[in-house]
Amino acid sequence: MSSAKPTGRLGRALKRLPLFPLEDVVLFPHSMIPLHIFEARYRKMVRDVLGSNRLIAISLQLEKESIEEGNVPRVAAIASVGELVLAQELPDGRYNLVVRGRARIAIDEELPSDEPYRLITAHEIPDEPPAERTEQVEIDEADMALRALVSGLAESIPNGGELLKHVAAAQDTPAALANVIAASLVADAKIRQHLLETTNVFARLEILSNEVVALTERVGKPGRAN
Numbered sequence: 001m002s003s004a005k006p007t008g009r010l011g012r013a014l015k016r017l018p019l020f021p022l023e024d025v026v027l028f029p030h031s032m033i034p035l036h037i038f039e040a041r042y043r044k045m046v047r048d049v050l051g052s053n054r055l056i057a058i059s060l061q062l063e064k065e066s067i068e069e070g071n072v073p074r075v076a077a078i079a080s081v082g083e084l085v086l087a088q089e090l091p092d093g094r095y096n097l098v099v100r101g102r103a104r105i106a107i108d109e110e111l112p113s114d115e116p117y118r119l120i121t122a123h124e125i126p127d128e129p130p131a132e133r134t135e136q137v138e139i140d141e142a143d144m145a146l147r148a149l150v151s152g153l154a155e156s157i158p159n160g161g162e163l164l165k166h167v168a169a170a171q172d173t174p175a176a177l178a179n180v181i182a183a184s185l186v187a188d189a190k191i192r193q194h195l196l197e198t199t200n201v202f203a204r205l206e207i208l209s210n211e212v213v214a215l216t217e218r219v220g221k222p223g224r225a226n
Helices: 008-013 040-050 133-156 161-169 174-185 189-197 201-219
Strands: 017-022 032-037 055-060 078-089 095-111 118-124
Touching: 008 055, 017 040, 017 078, 032 040, 040 055, 040 078, 040 095, 055 095, 078 118, 078 189, 133 161, 133 174, 133 201, 161 174, 174 189, 174 201, 189 201
Parallel strands: 017 055
Antiparallel strands: 017 118, 032 095, 055 078, 078 095, 095 118
16 A cells, blocks of 8 residues: 655645644544643644644554653554644633544654654555445445444434434545544544554444444434333
8 A cells, every 4th residue: 555645735744743642532534523732732732733734643642651750652653634623722821622634644753853742754644445346336335334324323312313414424435434433433542543544444334334233232222221
C-alpha cells in the first residue's frame, strides 16, 4: 500500500505537526470530538495552531505519563490529523474545542521541539482502493448491511435514535460511514484504534457490523425490558 502525498495546507502541516497524546481517545476522519484544554503546554499549542493552520495530530497515548520522572509516554504510531473547527477561550485561559478528523496518518518520527508540546512529522495513510469490481460490490453490500443494522439499533434506543439515523444517512461513502459509526458507537479505545488502523474499508464495515449487532443485543429490542 502506498502512502498518499497530500498537497496544500495538510501536506505542509505534516512536515511539522503538533502532537496531542490522549488516553482513551481515538479521532476518526469525518468525525468530530469535543476537547477541554487546561494544561499550560496545550494551551500554548492551541494558541499556536489557531494562529497558523489549525491542525494537530491526535494519537492514543499507550502508557501513563509521569511528570516527576520526566518520561515521554509512547503513543500509537497510527494517528489522525484534527482540525480545530471551533475554539472557545475561557477567561482563565482554558479552551473548549471541537476537533474534526481530517486524515489518518502514520507518525514518521518525533522532531526536536523548543515548544512545551511535542512535534512530529508524518504521512497520510489512505484507505485501500478496491482492486477489482467485485471488491467494490462487496463494499457496497457491506455498506448497506451496516446502514440497516444501525437503523435497527436506532429503533432500540429510547433517546438519540433519530439522531443516529440522521448521522448515518448523512455519510455519502462507505469509508465515511464506517468512520462516523465507529466514532459514535464504539467506546473501547483498543477497538477504536484497531478500526483506525484498518485501511481495508470492507474489513472495517464488517467489524462495525459485528459491533452493532452486539450492541443491539445488549440494549434489547423495542418493547422489551432491558
